[in-house]
Amino acid sequence: VQLQASGGGLVQAGDSLRLSCTASSRTVANYGVGWFRQAPGKGREFVASISWNGGRTFYENSVKGRFTISRDNAKYTVSLQMNNLKPEDTAVYYCAQHRTSYVTGSYAYWSDENNYVYWGQGTQVTVSS
Numbered sequence: 528v529q530l531q532a533s534g535g536g537l538v539q540a541g542d543s544l545r546l547s548c549t550a551s552s553r554t555v556a557n558y559g560v561g562w563f564r565q566a567p568g569k570g571r572e573f574v575a576s577i578s579w580n581g582g583r584t585f586y587e588n589s590v591k592g593r594f595t596i597s598r599d600n601a602k603y604t605v606s607l608q609m610n611n612l613k614p615e616d617t618a619v620y621y622c623a624q625h626r627t628s629y630v631t632g633s634y635a636y637w638s639d640e641n642n643y644v645y646w647g648q649g650t651q652v653t654v655s656s
Contacts, residue, residue: 548607577598619649623644
């Protein structure tokens with residue numbers, strides 16, 4: 528499975544961006560997908576996740592109310608709508624396919640990057656103040 532993240536760019540604080548993660552295989556429709564990000568000089572952190580059926584989502588606290596994750600299984604695509612962007616959102620954003628098709632599990636389970644097996648190449652998001 529190959530995942531390709533796209534939609535990043537340079538925006539100003541308060542602007543919006545929509546990231547897309549497109550898979551090469553329909554298999555992704557059977558698994559959860561997560562978005563992670565890595566800022567310069569920092570480790571990779573969880574942003575949001577969605578179960579295969581879209582019925583369970585999780586968000587990192589700092590993006591709650593601003594970011595929305597969704598998916599279109601017919602198009603093998605998972606999107607991350609990012610509104611009211613802040614300079615601290617600047618990072619490379621990665622999407623990844625979860626290793627299971629569970630629709631249950633805790634935030635800790637879904638935010639653990641060790642539970643993701645296929646990763647996209649990342650897309651840069653830069654937010655200027």
